[in-house]
Amino acid sequence: MTDRRATxxxxxxxxxxxxxxxxxxLARLALVATDGGPVAIVGALGGPAxxxxxxxxxxxxxxxxxxxxxxxxxxxxxxxxxxGSRRHALRAAVLAPLLLPPFVLAQAWARAxxxxxxxxxxxxxxxxxSTVRAASSSCSQSRPRRSPxx
Numbered sequence: 001m002t003d004r005r006a007t008x009x010x011x012x013x014x015x016x017x018x019x020x021x022x023x024x025x026l027a028r029l030a031l032v033a034t035d036g037g038p039v040a041i042v043g044a045l046g047g048p049a050x051x052x053x054x055x056x057x058x059x060x061x062x063x064x065x066x067x068x069x070x071x072x073x074x075x076x077x078x079x080x081x082x083x084g085s086r087r088h089a090l091r092a093a094v095l096a097p098l099l100l101p102p103f104v105l106a107q108a109w110a111r112a113x114x115x116x117x118x119x120x121x122x123x124x125x126x127x128x129x130s131t132v133r134a135a136s137s138s139c140s141q142s143r144p145r146r147s148p149x150x
Contacts, residue, residue, distance in 0.1 A: 075094055078090070079091055
């Protein structure tokens with residue numbers, strides 16, 4: 001096989017694997033969603049919970065986008081107007097969060113805002129409605145605790 005043909009086969013195989021990893025879960029989701037028929041779909045999408053979810057999603061995404069644009073523009077202007085080695089340090093500081101794996105960020109978030117986390121220890125702030133607290137407490141309750149003696 002020539003290099004061009006081997007590359008084409010490799011690209012096709014990669015695309016097939018990616019399509020399977022994305023397409024199969026979406027196909028299963030479509031099957032489950034349409035299990036009740038068209039009446040169930042229209043009922044679910046036309047209900048007040050769906051409207052509330054769409055409004056909350058649009059509001060949140062719009063607000064976060066505006067904040068990100070303003071913060072990013074400010075950081076870009078500040079970084080480009082900085083002089084010499086300070087500019088390089090600012091660029092590294094802006095790019096550093098992109099280098100952290102998502103699970104590390106999730107762990108840091110849980111440690112900061114979870115039960116007995118940094119906010120509880122330093123500030124005495126208890127966040128009873130936080131999703132991290134609910135997720136971490138439900139995970140800890142689902143596993144039985146073993147005694148250190150057994």
